[in-house]
Amino acid sequence: MNAFFNVLLIILFLWLSIGWFLSPYLLGLIGQEGEIAMEKLEDVKEIAVKMGVFFLILPIFLLCLSLFLSKKIKNAEFYDICEVCGRRIKKSYVVCPYCLTVREQVITSLQREHGN
Amino acid sequence: MRERSYFLSFFFGVIFGNLAGIFNSFFFTSLLIPFISFNEHFYSLNIILTLKVLAIIIAPILEELTKLIPMFFLISQERGYVININQWIILSILAALGFSTFENIIYFITFISLYKLDTCLLLIVSRYMLATPMHLSSTLVTSYGVGMWYLYDIRSFLTFIPIGVGIHSLHNLIITTWWF
Numbered sequence: 216m217n218a219f220f221n222v223l224l225i226i227l228f229l230w231l232s233i234g235w236f237l238s239p240y241l242l243g244l245i246g247q248e249g250e251i252a253m254e255k256l257e258d259v260k261e262i263a264v265k266m267g268v269f270f271l272i273l274p275i276f277l278l279c280l281s282l283f284l285s286k287k288i289k290n291a292e293f294y295d296i297c298e299v300c301g302r303r304i305k306k307s308y309v310v311c312p313y314c315l316t317v318r319e320q321v322i323t324s325l326q327r328e329h330g331n
Numbered sequence: 332m333r334e335r336s337y338f339l340s341f342f343f344g345v346i347f348g349n350l351a352g353i354f355n356s357f358f359f360t361s362l363l364i365p366f367i368s369f370n371e372h373f374y375s376l377n378i379i380l381t382l383k384v385l386a387i388i389i390a391p392i393l394e395e396l397t398k399l400i401p402m403f404f405l406i407s408q409e410r411g412y413v414i415n416i417n418q419w420i421i422l423s424i425l426a427a428l429g430f431s432t433f434e435n436i437i438y439f440i441t442f443i444s445l446y447k448l449d450t451c452l453l454l455i456v457s458r459y460m461l462a463t464p465m466h467l468s469s470t471l472v473t474s475y476g477v478g479m480w481y482l483y484d485i486r487s488f489l490t491f492i493p494i495g496v497g498i499h500s501l502h503n504l505i506i507t508t509w510w511f
Contacts, residue, residue, distance in 0.1 A: 238461060245457070273498075
């Protein structure tokens, strides 16, 4: 599972959740200015708290879904990007079929696997 | 991936945000209103319903797809440079940030012609606390799914697209319920 995605997802949903929890307060302040009528502020408060809680729970659900899908990735045939031409090729290819570059890292890993 | 791509991604987010806004307005004025006006069955439905349909169904799909265009464009321009899923995520987040910043600026210009500066600033702060993280998070989820499919050919991650669009729709549903 991609750790970078996890961290970003948690940060953004926390930001969103804080936003929902703060929104009734912000709308109350806007209402105090008197230019925009805030009639349903109590309803807003209730919905905002529910949404705040929802966005706290959602990252957990998405992380579980990602973990489940990551199991599928382990079984799937992985692809790599050629460092020279940028085309997608199978990870096990020693030579890129498009630009014919020898992929040293694949040779090294094969040598490691098979003991030179 | 070259460094300039990150700047370009933000810039393209702004441009495509602009285009999505124009298309939303065009869709509303040119397609939905005449359809409702000339159809007897729909005539009883008011303009608010049209706005809700636009905000809850059309805008999220359109905007989520629009925010993905900069990445595909940049990748087509940057052939020969390696891109991995982390770089893909950063590019998409920057495009979404550009998109959201542009939207906030447009809203600020609209608000300033209607309300006092204090009210405008509060409205913009509330947008930065709600709309901006929503745009970033829905784009993150959508682009991660598309990136896993495009870069690694794992189609099961395309299920992330409706989740990203759903987050956007849910947000718009609540906001439109508040205001109308």
